[in-house]
Amino acid sequence: MTTSPGEEHRRGNGAGSAVPAAIDADGLRLTYADGTEAVRGVDLRVPEGEFFGFLGPNGAGKTTTIKVLATLLAPTGGTVRVNGFDVSAEPRKIRESIGYMAQETSIDPELTAAENVRFACEAYGVPRSERDDRVAELLELVDLEDVADKRAEEFSGGMKKRLDAATALVHRPPLVFLDEPTTGLDPKARNRLWDYFRRINDRGTTIFLTTQYLEEADQLCDRLAVILDGEITEDGSPAELKRRVGGEVLEVELAEPAAADRAAAVAREAGLFGDGTVETTAEGLSVTSQQARERGTELLVALRDQGVGVTGFNIRAPTLDDVFLAITGEHLDSETGAETDPAEVEA
Amino acid sequence: MSTDTADRSVRRSTNSFAGDVWVNFKRWNLKAVRNPFVLVVSLVQPIIFLVLFTQVFGEVAGGAVNRGQPGISYETYLVPAIAVQVALAAAVTSGVGLVNDIENGMFEKVLVSPMNRTAVFVGKTAAEVFRIAVQVVIILGLGVLLGAEIATGVAGAAAIVGVGVLFSLWFVAFSNAVAVITKDQESTIIGANLLQFPLLFLSSAFLPLEVLPGWIQTFARFNPVTYGVDTARAIMLDADVMTVVEVSRFGGAMDTVVPGVAVLAGLALLFGGVAVTLLSRASSSNVQ
Numbered sequence: 001m002t003t004s005p006g007e008e009h010r011r012g013n014g015a016g017s018a019v020p021a022a023i024d025a026d027g028l029r030l031t032y033a034d035g036t037e038a039v040r041g042v043d044l045r046v047p048e049g050e051f052f053g054f055l056g057p058n059g060a061g062k063t064t065t066i067k068v069l070a071t072l073l074a075p076t077g078g079t080v081r082v083n084g085f086d087v088s089a090e091p092r093k094i095r096e097s098i099g100y101m102a103q104e105t106s107i108d109p110e111l112t113a114a115e116n117v118r119f120a121c122e123a124y125g126v127p128r129s130e131r132d133d134r135v136a137e138l139l140e141l142v143d144l145e146d147v148a149d150k151r152a153e154e155f156s157g158g159m160k161k162r163l164d165a166a167t168a169l170v171h172r173p174p175l176v177f178l179d180e181p182t183t184g185l186d187p188k189a190r191n192r193l194w195d196y197f198r199r200i201n202d203r204g205t206t207i208f209l210t211t212q213y214l215e216e217a218d219q220l221c222d223r224l225a226v227i228l229d230g231e232i233t234e235d236g237s238p239a240e241l242k243r244r245v246g247g248e249v250l251e252v253e254l255a256e257p258a259a260a261d262r263a264a265a266v267a268r269e270a271g272l273f274g275d276g277t278v279e280t281t282a283e284g285l286s287v288t289s290q291q292a293r294e295r296g297t298e299l300l301v302a303l304r305d306q307g308v309g310v311t312g313f314n315i316r317a318p319t320l321d322d323v324f325l326a327i328t329g330e331h332l333d334s335e336t337g338a339e340t341d342p343a344e345v346e347a
Numbered sequence: 348m349s350t351d352t353a354d355r356s357v358r359r360s361t362n363s364f365a366g367d368v369w370v371n372f373k374r375w376n377l378k379a380v381r382n383p384f385v386l387v388v389s390l391v392q393p394i395i396f397l398v399l400f401t402q403v404f405g406e407v408a409g410g411a412v413n414r415g416q417p418g419i420s421y422e423t424y425l426v427p428a429i430a431v432q433v434a435l436a437a438a439v440t441s442g443v444g445l446v447n448d449i450e451n452g453m454f455e456k457v458l459v460s461p462m463n464r465t466a467v468f469v470g471k472t473a474a475e476v477f478r479i480a481v482q483v484v485i486i487l488g489l490g491v492l493l494g495a496e497i498a499t500g501v502a503g504a505a506a507i508v509g510v511g512v513l514f515s516l517w518f519v520a521f522s523n524a525v526a527v528i529t530k531d532q533e534s535t536i537i538g539a540n541l542l543q544f545p546l547l548f549l550s551s552a553f554l555p556l557e558v559l560p561g562w563i564q565t566f567a568r569f570n571p572v573t574y575g576v577d578t579a580r581a582i583m584l585d586a587d588v589m590t591v592v593e594v595s596r597f598g599g600a601m602d603t604v605v606p607g608v609a610v611l612a613g614l615a616l617l618f619g620g621v622a623v624t625l626l627s628r629a630s631s632s633n634v635q
Contacts, residue, residue, distance in 0.1 A: 070459050071459065072455065072458060072459055074631065092461050095459060095460060095461040096461040098459075100456075100459045102452055102456070104452050105452060106451065106453060106455060106456040107451065107453070108378070108451065108453050109451060110377075110378045110381045110382060111374070111377065111378070111381070115377065119370070119374055120456075120460075122370040123367075123370060123457065123461075123462050124460060124461065125362040125366075125461070151381075164452075167456070
């Protein structure tokens with residue numbers, strides 16, 4: 001079957017240093033008719049075989065970018081090539097060679113699961129003789145073979161998403177766009193989809209994923225770019241981005257959270273953490289610094305000397321949420337995507 | 348174990364224009380079969396009209412009809428109008444289908460596929476027109492059962508089906524245009540349904556124009572339903588029944604059929620052009 005992972009990973013098969021680009025965008029701009037500058041000069045190069053993550057809060061320009069790459073919107077500036085074809089000159093060539101899963105689940109509720117996949121097979125010109133096998137194979141891949149002949153309107157949100165994902169892959173596209181594919185799914189359904197995305201990436205498929213879930217990007221992506229207000233502000237592997245946060249994170253839980261401001265002042269005045277950042281949290285204090293590990297105990301001592309009670313502390317590696325905080329000054333809650341606004345104090 | 352990893356050159360059996368039309372034609376027919384409710388609903392109202400009007404008004408209306416067309420039963424007079432009503436009612440669902448497609452994401456899914464976009468809409472419209480043809484056939488059969496006579500026989504019946512289909516096109520286009528503009532199911536149904544009754548009653552559908560008030564006669568002159576009904580009725584009776592446009596150069600029923608078909612074709616082109624323009628604008632700047 002085609003579902004066995006890791007057989008022929010495109011990146012690893014010795015194509016030399018010049019891996020062809022699945023996506024090559026230079027100065028991509030999109031300004032809507034009402035003057036809204038949704039994307040303001042994005043440069044992107046995604047080599048074939050990569051699992052690429054496009055991260056950003058709501059309204060940052062993720063979906064607009066993905067729609068330009070998928071030929072649903074014509075860019076108002078820049079050159080954009082997808083699978084080697086220019087989006088303006090040869091959109092149909094691109095459509096033939098990409099899979100696209102929209103943010104909103106897109107299936108025909110009046111058709112059965114199998115009929116939905118079959119329609120996609122026909123739309124993408126899968127040869128007639130292969131259609132039956134392809135439908136069966138894809139439904140098995142997304143664990144819907146038992147409900148193949150049930151109408152999609154009866155499905156749960158997670159099942160609909162998986163069916164949608166199956167229809168995006170009927171023509172075995174070398175490049176797949178996933179626009180916030182797990183938004184609104186429960187953790188179990190999300191994990192199943194992640195498994196599935198990993199499997200198709202292991203088969204050599206390039207994946208362009210947008211998400212506001214940092215955990216999702218961390219789990220899946222080889223490389224990430226962060227988009228804010230239509231511009232890419234940061235890119236690199238999840239590990240690189242975390243390194244750029246500037247050290248580890250020391251979290252201190254105070255006996256009285258109300259004392260957080262005083263504790264922050266203590267941390268700042270002690271001058272322990274160089275150019276690290278100190279901020280107050282709901283529980284107490286959070287310090288991000290290269291010296292978080294070495295100087296942590298000294299902070300605890302300083303707090304005790306000043307009469308600030310400490311009930312717990314923890315030193316951890318930075319998460320992508322910290323990355324986001326460092327870039328934007330805002331938390332991007334990994335579960336809900338809701339933004340919180342911490343009071344930030346320079347140490 | 349296979350080695351079929353993704354490949355740049357996607358193997359694709361060539362999708363022809365006709366192939367793309369067929370794929371979409373099949374999908375919309377499948378949806379229609381899945382939703383027999385829609386099929387039945389758009390038939391029920393015209394059938395109620397056919398039965399009730401002939402039974403309740405038959406005697407009275409028959410007199411008015413016979414002043415212009417002696418020896419014609421009201422059943423025979425009414426069946427062409429009901430055939431047009433069916434086409435009108437069924438055409439409303441075309442826009443509703445488009446709104447549903449926009450709402451459930453299939454519209455965008457189709458746009459991102461390599462299918463020819465014109466073929467996509469031709470296929471959808473073909474499925475709706477096919478359904479309208481089937482429904483008109485059902486109405487004609489029912490009419491004959493109730494005692495209506497088609498003077499031109501089986502060939503005439505086929506021609507009436509053709510007129511029903513031709514007539515439906517402008518309203519199919521209209522309901523799709525409303526759908527694209529409102530992107531809302533209720534508005535599309537209401538917008539199109541609201542027009543249905545005024546259009547039917549303010550035309551030559553149920554009574555000869557001569558017995559109707561002057562303002563209705565004036566309105567009827569600009570009402571597409573008049574041209575659809577008169578054309579179908581001319582074939583039904585094998586006579587020149589059109590009074591809004593006087594043509595005499597073709598002789599007999601053709602004096603109605605030729606101008607009627609011309610007007611309906613013109614309307615289809617006009618409304619079709621508007622709908623296609625709106626649709627292609629919606630496709631190229633498909634922004635949430």
